[in-house]
Amino acid sequence: MTRVFSGIQPSGELHIGNYLGAVKNWVALQGQHESFFCIVNYHAITVAYLPDDLRRRTRDMAISLLASGLDEAKCTLFVQSDVPEHTELQWIFNTVTPLGELERQVQFKDKAGKQEQVMAGLLNYPVLQAADILLYLADTVPVGEDQVQHLELSRVVARNWNARFSPDAPYFPEPQPKLTPTRRIVGLDGQAKMSKSLGNTIGLLETPDEMWNKLRPAITDPARQRKTDPGTPENCKTVFELHKAFSSAETVKEVDENCRGAKWGCIDCKKVLHANMVAELTPIRTRAEALQANPKQVDALLAEGGRKARAVAQETIRTVKDKMGLDA
Ligand code: SF4
16 A cells, blocks of 8 residues: 655644645555655754744644644644654655755755855755655655655655665665645735745635735736726636635636637626635534633544654564664
8 A cells, every 4th residue: 555654844734735735645545545644843943943933833833733634543643752763764864865965955045145155955855755754664655746846855865765675675665756746826916935934825714804905905917907808817816726726627618708709707706616615614613613612622533643653663674674774
């Protein structure tokens, strides 16, 4: 059976870009494969942060994930720091990862260029990612396109370790990417990425009124200055893409026709989208409110997920130490 691993940063409440770009896909995968989903808080500490804030963001992320439909009976949802074997395996993998491979990583170069002082953790971040995945012997990783290079590094690490310590029968699989089917959701302001730091998102748990207040002024096709101007849905990346994600195929066809034929205005179009978003997201918000009212239940679910994950992780570490002569 395929084993799936994926991680998400503890960034607090999910926004609809994260939901459509990753989490909705996880919910679909959890019933089909043995799945491990991890809130990767060790990855969140390579930049300055406040401990209480990280704690809150971790719990909020767990609530968003559970409310979105991750089900503890169908997957293992846990927090990375509850399973210390992640960092143990990372150290081991540091010893089989060429420095040049890490320095070549595009994300490292991007992030390092923006920081005054670069910490070693930022450079070694992809090694921890390799450990996250391989600790569970996962062979499939649902990723966005920007993560494919990191996954290549996980394969290099697996290959190098296997060549040294398990040459006859490779112990670690070389994990393959499973590209997320949902397209990347652009920001409400038309920027290429929907991101909290850019302030161009709609939160997954926002009320219908809050959603409308953000959707109403969202950028559309600039050619549609007046209601009578015909438009091109492909040039309306935010609203049309969101229709494709939240509306039925029939509605998307109608949107296309009404836009090209100037049969309605952008506000009419956005009202239909808003209604469909509210229909899909209201049950998620209701579940989240129930979880927010019962934080002990969330903590208990995460603790149980951590126990399940740790049992698998300890088994891997036992084998790794045995093969490396570290079990004396
Ligand atoms: Fe975008 Fe809809 Fe306006 Fe066309 S009618 S430009 S798809 S908001």
